[in-house]
Amino acid sequence: MAQEPVLAMLHQPYGAKCNNLIQDNHKIPTSRSVHDLPVGSSPFDYFKLLFSTSRCETIMINTNKYAEYVQKEKNVTDAKWKPIEHISDIWNFIAIILIMSIAKSPKMKNYWSTYPILGDEMVKNTMTWDGFMKILKYFHLSVRDGKGG
Numbered sequence: 001m002a003q004e005p006v007l008a009m010l011h012q013p014y015g016a017k018c019n020n021l022i023q024d025n026h027k028i029p030t031s032r033s034v035h036d037l038p039v040g041s042s043p044f045d046y047f048k049l050l051f052s053t054s055r056c057e058t059i060m061i062n063t064n065k066y067a068e069y070v071q072k073e074k075n076v077t078d079a080k081w082k083p084i085e086h087i088s089d090i091w092n093f094i095a096i097i098l099i100m101s102i103a104k105s106p107k108m109k110n111y112w113s114t115y116p117i118l119g120d121e122m123v124k125n126t127m128t129w130d131g132f133m134k135i136l137k138y139f140h141l142s143v144r145d146g147k148g149g
Helices: 005-010 043-050 053-074 087-102 108-112 121-126 129-138
Strands: none
Touching: 053 087, 053 129, 087 108, 087 121, 087 129, 108 121, 108 129
């Protein structure tokens, strides 16, 4: 079975002559848009391609159910926990996680720091530290098996 040009190139010893990738370009798969968003769509429109309303509603429901389950299992009430009521809270939470994956900081709390060199205004203006940590504590993507819902 013949290998794709790029794969064949990766298997050759360093410095070996490779096929002309420009000439063989028709064999290299190209990426194309696989969405129907119009030109000029907002970044949020692209964000929602990955984190759709229905997907985030499911995450919201599962997170709320998991918080309820944990509190029942431990026989405690988390006074700071308020069930998530708006899907925008899930979108904001995920957006902050994405920001954290790009703009690295040694401590998570630094994103909410009042020191300009540490804090991230976008993060601070999106969600409070306590709100973020409560969602993080109970964040649940899937439905639990059994009595947890």
